[in-house]
Structure formats: C-alpha cells, structure tokens
Amino acid sequence: MTTAATQSALEYAVSRVADHFMFGIYFDLSRYLIAAGVLTAFLLVFRGFAEARRIQRGRRASRTDYLREIGSSMRTVVVYAFVTLAILVGRETGVILLSIREASLWTLVWQIGLIVIAHDAWFYWAHRAMHHKRLFRATHLHHHKSRTPTPWTAYSFTMTEAVIEVAFVPVFLFITSQLGIAYAGYAILFFIWHQMIRNVMAHAGSELFPAGWVDNPWTSWISTTTHHDLHHSSGHNFGFYFTFWDRWMGTEHPRYREAFREVTTRRREPQPQPVPEPAE
Ligand SMILES: [Zn+2]
Ligand SMILES: [Zn+2]
16 A cells, blocks of 8 residues: 555544544433433423422532532543444444344344343442442542432543443443344434433432332332432432342342332422412
8 A cells, every 4th residue: 555545544544533433422412411401401390390209308409519510421421422432433343233224123122121131230230339448439439429419410420430331332232243143223222312311310309200100010120210319318229220139139228119109299389379469
C-alpha cells in the first residue's frame, strides 16, 4: 500500500471511530435526559399523587444533590459512549455479532428475556460486591450520596462504577457471539430503554407501582420504587428488575412489603381550595 493510501485508510478509520463515538454520546445522553426529564415532568404534573406516595416523607433531595447527580451522570454518559464505540467497532471487526435484519417475534422474546435476566444477575452480584467495605468507598459511595433518590440519580456513578455497570453489555454480547448467537438490534434497543426506564423509576422518590403489587404472586417478583428507595435509605435490596436474588440470598429488606403497602394506601392530603372572590 502506498503512503497516501495508508494515510487515507487511517483517516477513514479515525473518522469512523469519531462518528461511532459521537453516536454513542448522542445515544447515551439523550436517553438519560429523556427518561429522567419525562419522569420529572410527570411528578410535577401529578404533584398530588407524587406527594401522597412520597417514600421518604421527612427528607428531600437538595439543590446540591441534583447538581451532583446531573454532573456525575454526564461523566457516566462519556464512559457509556466509549463502550458503545467498542461494541460498534467489535461489530465491524466481526468479534460481536449483531443483526440489524428483521427478527421474528419469538427471537425477540427469548433474546430480551435472556439479556434482562442475565443483567439482573450481573447487577445484583456486582452491586453486592461494591458494597463490600474494601470496595465501597472507591466504587459505590458516590451513588449513595443520594440518600433521597431523584430520577437524576439514575446515572450518578463514579467512573469505576460506570465501567462496572456498563461492562455487562460487551461481555454478554461477546459471550453470545462466541456461541454463534447474533443478537437482534431491536432486542438490544428494547433492553437499553427498559434498563433506562426501570432505572429512573427505581429512583423516582415516589412509589409508581399500583397498590397490591407486592401481594399479587403474578407481580411481586418485579421490583418497585420502594424496593430500591429502601436500599438508599437503609441498605438491603440489592436487586434491580426483580426481587428473586434478594429473596434467595436473604437480603430483602424485612419491612419491604409493609413499607410498600403503607406508601400505596395513604390517603391524599386535601389540596387547598382557592378562596372565592367576595361578591361586589
Ligand atoms: Zn448500593
Ligand atoms: Zn440507586
């Protein structure tokens, strides 16, 4: 290859990498801003509902909390963008198999089921490990500075924790690719949005799930906002999407169900009525 050809190949590769990285920033930043922004707007519009179902009644996140959460979430977005870049480069070089062709409904169902269950296990064990006293300060203490979570807490991690959290995706895709499974693009897209939405819901500060959720055997295995809120206020409950691991490992908060029932069956405080104008 001539020097000019080598240089143009290099320029092409650099511009591809830069394009992928910018796509990663746009993709990771927009989903955080959209999910946290939409939930914040919902909590403001339905303020009566949100106040009645506030999980920590005696404490509120401060302005400093919000600024710290949003600031560190920007750092997480950059870390995630590097991983998105690694996955896209992995796909171009054939290390990671990702299919953008149409997939059957059955393929999407089992692929989504597998990746969500695998991620829940990764999250539970990585989270428990980060709570070990030797690792906590360097990895996970920053996330727990938010004692009263807000939707913006979702990505509030140290750089080390962000790497641990996001490493699941390339590791999982690398393993499935080695097994000859080409993950469908739509399955990954669903997984990413489901993760983001459940993440902001877990940090909403007000219970979003309907009353009776924890007492119905069909739904009690899906974790609620109270589940993760209790983790921030008093420990226990290390799981993410499901309650399985905490039940199996005996780490579920002993008052989880009771706390959920209390939050979801409170009577709403009567809203102040406007005082009618005196008749002239
Ligand atoms: Zn934790
Ligand atoms: Zn949290």
